[in-house]
Amino acid sequence: MEGQAVTEVVLLACGSFNPITNMHLRMFELARDHLVDTGQYRVVKGIISPVGDGYKKKGLIEASHRLEMARLATKDSDWITVDAWECLQPEWVETAKVVRHHYDDLLAAEQNIDDVDTVKYTKRRRVEENHFQGSSSDRGRDSSQVMLLCGADVLESFGIPNLWKQEDIAEIVGRYGLVCITRNSNDPHKFIHQSDTLWKYRKNIHVVREWVTNEISATHIRRALRRGRSVRYLLPDKVVRYVQENDLYSAESEKKNADVVLAPFQKCSGALSS
Numbered sequence: 001m002e003g004q005a006v007t008e009v010v011l012l013a014c015g016s017f018n019p020i021t022n023m024h025l026r027m028f029e030l031a032r033d034h035l036v037d038t039g040q041y042r043v044v045k046g047i048i049s050p051v052g053d054g055y056k057k058k059g060l061i062e063a064s065h066r067l068e069m070a071r072l073a074t075k076d077s078d079w080i081t082v083d084a085w086e087c088l089q090p091e092w093v094e095t096a097k098v099v100r101h102h103y104d105d106l107l108a109a110e111q112n113i114d115d116v117d118t119v120k121y122t123k124r125r126r127v128e129e130n131h132f133q134g135s136s137s138d139r140g141r142d143s144s145q146v147m148l149l150c151g152a153d154v155l156e157s158f159g160i161p162n163l164w165k166q167e168d169i170a171e172i173v174g175r176y177g178l179v180c181i182t183r184n185s186n187d188p189h190k191f192i193h194q195s196d197t198l199w200k201y202r203k204n205i206h207v208v209r210e211w212v213t214n215e216i217s218a219t220h221i222r223r224a225l226r227r228g229r230s231v232r233y234l235l236p237d238k239v240v241r242y243v244q245e246n247d248l249y250s251a252e253s254e255k256k257n258a259d260v261v262l263a264p265f266q267k268c269s270g271a272l273s274s
């Protein structure tokens with residue numbers, strides 16, 4: 001690997017985080033180790049972006065609480081942060097737009113750094129666009145990039161009819177890149193093999209094997225909480241305390257959005273499941 005340029009990566013995780021769990025935080029550590037191991041990347045930042053209330057998923061509590069819990073969970077991390085942009089939008093924002101927003105933020109920050117070097121900025125935009133159109137095999141290795149971080153269930157949800165726009169999937173994997181953590185019985189490699197779009201951009205998809213198989217999910221946590229069971233060690237202690245102090249997650253909160261007439265994408269996204 002000697003002499004090879006290292007790309008700086010910002011990992012972006014989008015989700016309900018209802019509530020944030022230890023597994024959400026672990027995803028970042030797994031992804032960072034994996035990318036660093038390739039010798040091609042340096043992970044400089046992790047961003048947690050909770051979905052807005054407009055997502056209207058059943059049982060989704062207010063964004064202000066989900067945001068605060070994510071902030072408490074990441075308080076002691078020196079690289080994982082929480083970003084409120086997505087959840088402050090009045091309407092639900094498609095994930096491709098969220099990734100684009102953070103990529104533009106990154107570009108703007110870089111542009112501020114090399115303010116005078118406008119040539120570099122313009123050249124970089126051109127390299128990225130050429131790459132996405134398939135005319136380049138190199139996406140500009142000396143520049144930073146944003147990668148979407150998700151579990152294998154999200155990758156597999158790309159195959160659910162009407163849930164994701166094809167152009168959004170192509171943009172996420174083609175222009176940005178994806179780090180996918182294995183989850184339960186999902187087989188990301190098989191899924192990538194079966195999708196022409198994912199296969200085309202397979203070099204931008206990093207599958208990370210979680211060897212410590214676990215069934216931690218926010219759904220399990222909410223269920224335990226409304227039954228008065230302990231969730232300690234599944235969530236950061238600060239989050240457990242916040243849940244208790246604010247009396248979050250009851251039978252009542254799980255009914256939230258239950259009577260909402262869902263858009264097709266929401267019907268497929270498990271919004272109807274309890």
Ligand SMILES: Nc1ncnc2c1ncn2[C@@H]1O[C@H](COP(=O)(O)OP(=O)(O)OP(=O)(O)O)[C@@H](O)[C@H]1O
Pocket residue numbers: 013014015016017018023024027149150151152153154181182183184214215216217218219220270
């Ligand atoms: N145990 C896990 N293993 C791998 N990925 C996970 C795990 N738990 C959550 N994720 C990933 O974290 C991201 C955010 O997930 P989300 O907030 O929807 O959590 P969740 O536990 O899947 O929620 P819910 O149970 O409410 O559907 C998604 O990409 C999801 O795939």
Ligand SMILES: NC(=O)c1ccc[n+]([C@@H]2O[C@H](COP(=O)(O)O)[C@@H](O)[C@H]2O)c1
Pocket residue numbers: 014015016051055057093094095096154163164165168265269270271
């Ligand atoms: N078309 C899309 O962009 C699309 C569709 C479904 C879910 N998502 C995102 O996936 C994340 C996880 O959603 P679920 O909690 O429903 O699994 C959320 O951030 C949501 O916004 C995006």
